[in-house]
Amino acid sequence: MDLLTHFILLIIAGISFLVLVLVFYTLISNALPSFINFGNNEVTDLWNFLTGDIWRPNSDIYGILPLVLGTLLVSLAASLIAIPIGIGCTIYISEIAHPKVRGILKPAIEILAGIPSVVYGLFGLLILSPYIRDIFGVGSGTNALNGAIMLAIMMIPIMVSLSEDAINAVPRSLREASYALGANRWETMRSIVLPAALSGIVAAIILSIGRAVGETMVVLMCTGNSPQVTGNILDSVQAMTSAIAIDVGEVAGGSLHYHVLFAIGMILFLFTLAINMIADLIAARYSEAYR
Amino acid sequence: MDRKIMYAAIAVIAVVIIAGLAVGLGSNNNAQNKTNVTEIGSDTMLELMQMCAEDFNAESTTVSVSITGGGSGVGITKLIQGETDVAQASRAMTSAEAQNASTHGVEAVEFKVAIDGIAIITNGANTVTTLTLDQLANIYNGTYTNWNQVGGPDLAIVLYGRQPTSGTYQYFEEVVLKKGKTGASEYSSTMKQQTGNQQILSQVEQDPGAIGYVGVGYAKQGEGSVDVLNIQKNDTSIAYNALDENAVLNQSYSLSRYLYLYTNGVPTGAVKDWIAYVLSTDGGQRIVTDAGFYPLPSAVQQEMISKLG
Secondary structure (H helix, E strand, C coil): CHHHHHHHHHHHHHHHHHHHHHHHHHHHHHHHHHHHHHHHCCCCCHHHHHHCCCEEHHHCEECCHHHHHHHHHHHHHHHHHHHHHHHHHHHHHHHHCCHHHHHHHHHHHHHHHHCCHHHHHHHHHHHHHHHHHHHHCCCCCCCHHHHHHHHHHHHHHHHHHHHHHHHHCCCHHHHHHHHHCCCCHHHHHHHHHHHHHHHHHHHHHHHHHHHHHHCCHHHHHHCECCCCCCCCCCCCECCHHHHHHHHHCCCCCCCHHHHHHHHHHHHHHHHHHHHHHHHHHHHHHHHHCCC | CHHHHHHHHHHHHHHHHHHHHHHHHHHHHHHHCCEEEEEEECCCCHHHHHHHHHHHHHHCCCEEEEEEEECHHHHHHHHHCCCCCEEEECCCCCHHHHHHHHHCCCCEEEEEEEEEEEEEEEECCCCCCEEEHHHHHHHHCCCCCEHHHHCCCCCECEEEEECCCCHHHHHHHHHCCCCCCCCCCCCCCCCEEECCHHHHHHHHHHCCCEEEEEEHHHHHHCECCEEECEEECCCCCCCEECCCHHHHHCCCCCCEEEEEEEEECCCCHHHHHHHHHHHCCCCHHHHHHHCCCECCCHHHHHHHHHHCC
8 A cells, every 4th residue: 555655656756747748848849940040040049039039920029038038037127026015024923923913914925925917917917017007107017117017916826925935934943942042022033033044035035036037917918018128117118928919829830920920939947947956956055053 | 335336336337338329320320421521820810710610510411510719820731741731820821831832732812702801909098099000010020119219108018919920910910010121120028928819908907018919900999998999001101000990901901811722733622612611701701790800792702602603
């Protein structure tokens, strides 16, 4: 019986690994033809693909710089909004809040994580964007800032629940030692708990940035989808995920455009893979500290 | 107790699976009694063709039609590859596609099935009522960025359009931005790409400085909150509106186009029944109006019906 259970669970675990391998294979095998074709295409080549600032698939011009910068601009702005709020929330919930308040706040934040992203997208598109248009006096409220605010709201629950775990994992003995030396609650938190949990908190932040980079529905609905190179947060941008989502449904299978979409998917995959590995490395350092 | 719950759960799951299989097999059997006709292509036409197919399938005892989107180009490619019986397209076949068809031994037969006017819409608050094609091109290629450059209020222009795989995007690029012709320009990269007509309509309803292009059916839905602009071919010509049925039908409105169905060879049997239904006055041509497009003028309709033999 034990052996059977072991075997079944092994297969189940194996399937998830197999799925990863298959996804990666699909990406590579579909992206490769685009890299091969780049060499034969007069309009574009690999260098133009990576650094070209014009994304115009209908004329076979595939510079993904506007898309990469779009993703980075929205994610960076979202992080700048989400990090202070997320860390503040975590500190308040884990160290300051009365247990009754915590009993309400914590589930509330966890529910935020369970709301489907399309609902956030609708909220940004229909409710938030008119305010952004009127407050900042721009032509349209569907822009990078709109997407960034909605992404930040999606990042906060991940950040809070992961960094709260990190803070809770700081051994009780450390806090007690600090109190014994006469430090108050604020001093203990600032000088003992936060530094001890720092790598866990940083890992939480990085993982939530990974979420922002890979998010599709919200950026698709909120940022306006203009594939332009811009650093202005009030301009409309198109993210890599949006370009894939918008075009893949109607693109002719096997065309250069089709393969380029997979190439973008691969670059996106490398982005999030790198982000997750950095988070893992930092978290690994942290888990060794108090063993 | 736990075990009982588990058995109950297994029983429920088993019942659901068996019921599902039974329903699935049942519907399969029904479908097998009818000859299946497949049609793939334009998304602009998707809703129209689905409405036609629904009525046709309910009436016909021998044929069942299924419609898929994917874009005009996809439909024509599939027709050439022999993967669909009919292709729907919101633009005529290109010469490259026609050549590709003949090398594959496919004789593409074209049927005009409806007329569509691309309406240029602005927010109801905007005072601009008329644009020339040149002005429209300069707005969409980013030369003009403020409405006061075309005689309107001091208000930044916000561009809305479709995504590059859309037939409407390509049509607008050819007719307004003159792609591949002298004086061609490109879409401004600030244009906000929307995935459907409905999205463009609701954004133009929201933003005071917005301009967008949609099928005339959608423009009618937005009447009251969006304005449909009059379009002039040039400074001196008469301005026409997409809501003016006659102007669209006789193509004096610059942005009117036919919607097409393509078959491989002159259709026979089930495919012929389907095309005949789409062209019929009481069938497809009535639904065309319901879907927001314009029906064929009767001369063109007769010409198309005679093509069926």
